[in-house]
Amino acid sequence: MKHYDKIIFELSRAGRKGYELPADKYGVDGMAEIPADLLRTQEAELPEVSELEVVRHYTNLSNKNFGVDTGFYPLGSCTMKYNPKINEELAALPAFMSLHPLQDEKAIQGALELYWNLQRMLSNIAGLAEFTLNPYAGAHGELTGLMVMRQYHRSRGDHKRTKVIVPNSAHGTNPASAMVAGLEVVEVKSKPNGSIDVEDLKPLLDDTIAGIMMTNPNTLGMFETEILEIADLVHKAGGLLYYDGANLNPLLGKVRPGDMGFDIMHINLHKTFSTPHGGGGPGSGPVGVAKHLVQFLPNPHVVKREDGTFTISEGEESLGNISTFLGNFGVMMKAYAYILSLGKENIKNVGPLATLNANYIKESLKDDYLLPIDGVCKHEFVFDGLKDKSTGVTTLNVAKRLLDYGFHAPTIYFPLLFHESMMIEPTETESKETLDDFIEVMHKVAKESRETPEVVKEAPLTTLVRKLDETTAAKNPILNYRTLKAAEA
């Protein structure tokens, strides 16, 4: 249905149902045992719809979405690679999905083995000693990693170290995670190419610094060539290095974060290891640490016994618990399947091919788009909008025009180092033909911007909905159907 515009509540008719339960089977009236004043008096107005109506409704909603399976999704910093279908199927196996997390250890050995294997694989790929898979997302991993950092200093009685250094080009989550972890953020300046300014860093490194958060390649997709010197400086000052794994993809097969001197890192399984982004989650943000930090990882943790069986352990020096159980197990299963599918022979090509794809787009488009930093990039790069600034066409306009041509837009207005940032990350799973199509359309939009800028400024023109009134939405928030119904009445 092309113009489907119903909300599920609008399909509701009293008495309709989309479920069936067994007939009364116990001969007991349990509810009669609960005093009336502990029961709700006003009914929850959930919809009453038939099964087919539910199926059609959500199928129609899915048609209003754009995913990696729909088309090219060059959203910088999000690593929107292909999500292999076999992984979905394996992760749905009832023998895993039906496990209660508190089941006897003997009845979950397969799950624990998978879990432990993944801990080991990630440790090897990262060049670190051990991983916790408990964190639910990248930002949750950052928070957990910073807690490890603080727990390390606490364990040494070093309570002065309450500050963490974050580059001004960092992902917005870095300073926010630091805040939540109770750390004060100290900004270190970036050089024009986005790299950390080592001269600016040096005077910041005193005995109040818990550590530094970095990503490498940085948010401009450029490798931090002075990383070894930075690691040395931070370590000598008594701090730890945290690696934001958001940009890990180009390093697969080439560089291990642990070998660059990082002590703590998180990995986004939903980026580097192909698990679906799910419209925003569930993700998974495992945290890895160097040998001297293993005891501080969160509880609980999966370990292998000498007899080859697996168990769940709790450590006394641990920073504590950061999740109800052992994290998003269903997501881990998919990452595990992905690593095994690629194997050691193919996984080493992930980084190089992701880097190749990014450089190919960059070199193909730098005639029409402003490339502020020349030179080889890694998995992504940033344009500062169109080269020709006279047309008045902004990065937002270009992004919206791309939607008309059937592509997802790049990440826009991030990083904040440039006014018209357009961050493009193609990933290694895209073919040359797809990249060529994208390049062609980007050139076409540049041409339109010169010849008919008003068209580009009006974009999108062909999407199911057009430009949205975000101001009114924020001023008078309508956050549920009841409020919407009242507002529309």
Add this chain to the structure above:
Amino acid sequence: MSNRYMPHTEEDLKAMLDKIGVASIDDLYVDVPGEVIYKEEYDIPSAMSEIELRKHFEELAGKNRTLTVFGGGGVYDHYSPSVIGHLLARSEFYTAYTPYQPEISQGTLQYIFEYQSMISELTGLEATNASMYDGATAAAEVMFMMVASAKKRNRVLISDTIAGNVIKVVKTYASFHGVDVTVIPEKDGVTDLAAIDKELETGDVAGVIVPTPNKYGIIEDFTGLADKVHAAKGYLGVYADPSTLAVLKTPVEWGADVACGDGQSLGMPMAFGGPYLGFISCNKSMIRKMPGRVVGATKDADGKRAFVLTLQAREQHIRREKATSNICSNQSLMALYATIYLSLLGKEGLKEVNVMSCDGAHYLYNRLIATGKFTPAFNKPFLKEFVVKTDLDMEKINKRLLDNGIMGGILLGDGMVEFAVTEKRTKEEIDNLVNLMTEEQ
């Protein structure tokens, strides 16, 4: 260099390298110091075809056991209707990311709006966010909301009748962020309300968090609590099992300002602990302190109804170090799960699920008490989960149950055993459980 997920032919490689103007892919890494280049081979197995991969997973699966579950502890074996799996498998949903481009993300935005609406129906509180990681982290964020909303107060009271693993997470967050958490002791299986009164007297309490039902399955009575907390200028939060809110007194009816909990009970697979979702609902007074994403209704340039992420000025990606939370995503697909579940079950179905679970739990309870080998632990009202006491060797009995494909009750120590019953359990399964537990060995 190609494989089934990487399509580059030799010809492609050459053409692309020519365009870039380098001789080899290695030249794209010239800026990387030689000493950090990884020259070894990863210590992972060789590539597996689908056939091999499937075999490997089947082998692992064979080391798990699917049980008839009588354990709860915050995770319940409710039924997941078939439709949900089919709809969640639509890749337009699961291969999308956060709806940054609303024009091509109306599907995601609308189901989040529907999710928010349904959770608000359950909690009675008008603003619900797009979901959190899990119940425990949602509770920790509610603690932060309370501290941020109640200016200059830095202490939060949390009832010890909230599940232990939730309290642990709240304490971890509190310890690093610097919030004082006071755990209110339990008395006869319920929150010691007199202890809350006493703590409120000090005037530094930002908020109080209590559960429904509590960790023993008991439906606690919080009559009068909200007035006291509000009189002391604090906020009241309720940690709730959302499924049970179809029948139990809601957070808003208890006078709460904010509610949170874990969405697993909304038909989600137990999945060895995740993914589930956490929810947060609040009233107007706390809305701008609510973490995470929120979807609002609006109109497009043609006046057509549409949905968009809103209230983003609160968010970390704009506020950076002023942020009060670092969450920048949600458990979106699990929110879709809950939304479809609640659409199918609907107004009557969710009530029936609770009634049936409640009947089954009471049937099991009655049978256990009738054996004479179990006694009530608390004698308080419960819905689908309850605790009994026994002198039997429960460790031994649970092993026997496991041998028979059953996950028995959770052992709480001191002879206390906790059972949960959902609509999936049959009378025969319950009878079998009781017989196996009480047979002489």
